[in-house]
Amino acid sequence: MKSILLINGNDPKALLNATLYGADALAYDLHESVDEANKDAARLLLQEALPFFDYGGAGVFVRINPMAEGGADDIAVAGKGKPQAFILPRADVQSLAQADAAIAALEAENGFAAGSIKLLPVIESVASVENAAAVIAASSRITAVIFSAATFLQELGAPVSADTAQLLYARSKVALSARAAGLPVFDRPWADAKDKAGFEADARLARSLGFTGKLAANGGQVPLINEIFA
């Protein structure tokens, strides 16, 4: 698995076209793509939509909200559509334990095999980066790890810039920790769809640091991710 494509979980047209880009996995987003007023509708939409489509072998994930911001509701409602995994933003040891418990309850209530639904933590807080190995070990459901930069830079008090050197330590730390645990690790999404050169350079740098794949912010990024991380 090299590419994980983020899809707005509340956009029916995006759901309809999600499988067309050739991504190895689809991450239906309930977090940043969906505003607060539409979270409930999006959860219900995913509950219905997830079992409907033919994914042709692609992974099917749901990026939930942080556990303190509605993640448990996301798991309980959208989870009835039985995604293969949940992506947990701002993951730390405590929130991963909460997510693990919520998923266990979902599995039990819906007759899903225990342990069948996996977890992908997004390591993005300063503390989680520094304690990456512990975070990754927090749940037996963890099958891959994701690094994201925005929260990390914010907590660090560093300005957001195009200088990738400011992320070098964090990316390396997360990549090393994941690889040491024998897990695939995915780099941050690149939001600026028009900056293709910046996206490609960022992906190649991530590849050189040991990342095994990258999140795609739009379908047009998928082919290059698949090529660079092949």
Add this chain to the structure above:
Amino acid sequence: MKNVIGRDIPEYIEGYGEVRPFKGAYASIDSRTRTTITRRSVKPGNKLEPGETKLLASIEEAVKKTGLKDGMTVSFHHHLRNGDYVTNMVMKVIADLGIKDIHVAATGIFACHEPLVEYIKSGVITGMSVNYISPGPVAKAITKGLLPKPAVFRSHGGRPRAVEAGDLHVDVAFIAAPCCDNYGNINGTQGKSACGVLSYIYPDAQYADQVVAVTDNLVPYPACPIEITQDFVDYVVQVDSIGDPNGIVSGTTRVTSDPIGLKIAAAAAELIDATGYIREGMSFQTGAGGTSLAVAAEVKKRMQAKGVVGSFGAGGITAYFVEMLNEGLFRALFDVQDFDLVSVASAGSNPKHMAMSGSLYGNPHNCGPVVNNLDIMILGATEIDTDFNVNVVTGSDGTIMGASGGHNDTAAGSKISIVVTNLLKGRLCVLRDQVTTVTSPGETIDALVTDRGIAINPRRTDLLEKLKDSNLPIMDIHELKAIGEKLAGKPDPVEYTDRIVGVVEYRDGTVIDVVRQPR
């Protein structure tokens, strides 16, 4: 009666006349007689009586000089596209003079022609024929049945055929002339309203009873270069402006950045390559849409990789095709209209960038139109059915939203015609058991390339043989339709009245379908 593709068509249509039913794409290729016309002759300048000059003071004077009266046909062309002022200016004068029952034979109608709706309502305009119509107020008015006689939809090749045959007799042709001298020599590439070639109006210049040039750029005699010559022009009128430059051409035409469009384009190019059409001397045409241009971009890459030099690119020309010409990927361009500033400039300066008349482009009843020399044609579709019949005239709700343009001409002439489209449009599946309106018959459509699979017309056993070991997602068209319908469902059929609001002529003048008024 039912025509050869099973469309239910009356033998006689009120306001249209006797119906010649469609009998097959190539059933009418035989010898034809062209019509004869009577044209005015002009005395030498020093022998003219006062008031006999070609250069007139106003459109009103021109309308009066031509003797335009109730029941006549006036023609216009659409090279000024959505910036055209001439059609509206002329029709206002006609309306103000109290003339009624006019047939407007326009090569194209755009949203800018909204004022025509009032003339339809007031009885000034009672009939229309077009080769292209964009979704907009006039198309809606026709759909609603406001026009007393059915509109006639022809192709870019079918219209000049009709003009030359006398099926469409033009009493007065009004030519929007971006550059013109006082004796009627015209070109379209110079002046503030430059739009490129004026190809679609050439047959009208030759076969209309009278021809009026309307210009906002009167130049000293002779205009140079000359695209339409003085021997075809009766009168010249100078006006302040013939068009809005913002609506005439796009600043740029671009390859799509939509990843799904790019995916479709890549698949189409691979199909073209796998079937052996990327080869020395190849010829190629696409529309100006972003996905079509993306196919051109993919084909270009493959031409460069193989070191192939093509024969020609054709049709409506964009900057992308000009770039391919200038990079040596084609030896020439055949041009019927120009979509952007780069192609306008090229049309006026590069001898390898050649204008072709609508007749040369696609008329099936001459000694061979350029579409007959075309290898690869990339087409669009509003709907396509499991017999590969294509609709580009009506939406799935029965609303008129287009006309053939060059669709059925190029589909019939090219060696491989490929429809590229998203399988789902507006959450509807484009594949149907039967299309709402047939524009191009399935026997002329060779392949359908969508984002969710490719279908090859089973008539093309040669293509299927070449593609048997291909990795392309080729499937039966019914299978592809099932994929689309699983996602989008099957819409309820639209109900229609018995009123026929449009007659769709195939390029040979037979009736391939009719448009009925939706309930």
